[in-house]
């Protein structure tokens with residue numbers, strides 16, 4: 001298979017050259033201007049960060065994209081869909097409030113923010129995908145209605161998919177609430193009775209009342225559990241374990257199929273920033289110490305090649321002492337930083353299924369941009 005082009009630049013700057021200037025040169029070199037945006041609605045799929053999280057990408061990056069799109073005659077808007085779990089982004093009002101608190105407004109981000117799946121996360125459209133796991137993907141209607149999609153991705157670790165990049169941002173992030181239920185529905189966690197200390201933190205974050213206490217230990221009712229994974233990150237003692245490896249694989253595959261549905265028939269372009277690589281996704285209301293140093297910024301028309309390039313670059317980095325990765329690895333650099341950070345994940349499933357679904361190519365050619 002012919003490798004896809006992935007453009008990259010590092011995070012070095014000097015006094016005359018900010019990271020945002022480099023970001024602009026990167027997307028120019030990667031060909032963003034070749035997309036016909038004239039009088040077309042251009043969705044910039046971002047992540048506004050859960051309240052309390054500080055690892056999400058600042059609105060300054062969005063503004064570079066929004067200004068370019070406007071300069072090309074397009075009508076940009078920033079977007080994301082609401083969450084399944086308890087938090088400050090579970091409906092459009094709270095989501096917009098959180099986006100605003102985290103700095104996303106017309107002045108800072110260069111365009112309006114529109115929540116992709118409506119007030120309560122129910123405004124979606126079923127897009128046929130005919131994948132191995134998903135027949136029709138439930139996509140936020142505002143995102144589906146956009147003429148062009150640009151994903152702006154914070155590359156970091158993820159408790160269910162190993163890492164989160166473009167495919168995850170598109171596939172999971174553009175799903176409506178019932179879409180997210182479908183994506184999560186097979187991956188249901190269990191509590192390790194010996195490890196559980198009965199602190200009830202998992203109960204507090206479960207939006208579906210799926211967890212109860214029995215003899216001072218948490219028990220998950222799989223009949224109620226939607227597999228959102230929130231309790232996994234909330235447990236301070238790592239007592240909540242995600243389901244079997246196969247379930248994690250299936251979540252990765254379903255995300256690929258959703259991403260395929262989102263991008264189908266729509267011009268698209270993708271940019272990722274490998275910085276503040278936190279162990280958990282930006283949906284957490286906190287961000288632990290990054291596991292590796294900041295790496296760089298990458299852009300491509302191929303979201304799969306982009307994710308593979310980011311994953312490969314991240315794997316080559318040294319660990320940050322004291323990080324979750326460092327602790328899990330007992331201070332010895334592991335072969336696989338994602339697996340070591342989240343032992344129950346198997347991130348390779350994303351690439352295997354993405355190639356099968358012809359979402360993109362894992363083969364890439366890196367082109368450095370100064």
Ligand code: SF4
Pocket residue numbers: 188189205206207208209210211220224225226227228229230231232
């Ligand atoms: S039990 Fe955990 S995974 Fe299941 S719905 Fe509740 S928080 Fe989500």
Ligand code: SF4
Pocket residue numbers: 191195196197198199200201202203217218234235236237238239240
């Ligand atoms: S958060 Fe963890 S330790 Fe606390 S009750 Fe839940 S499973 Fe047990």
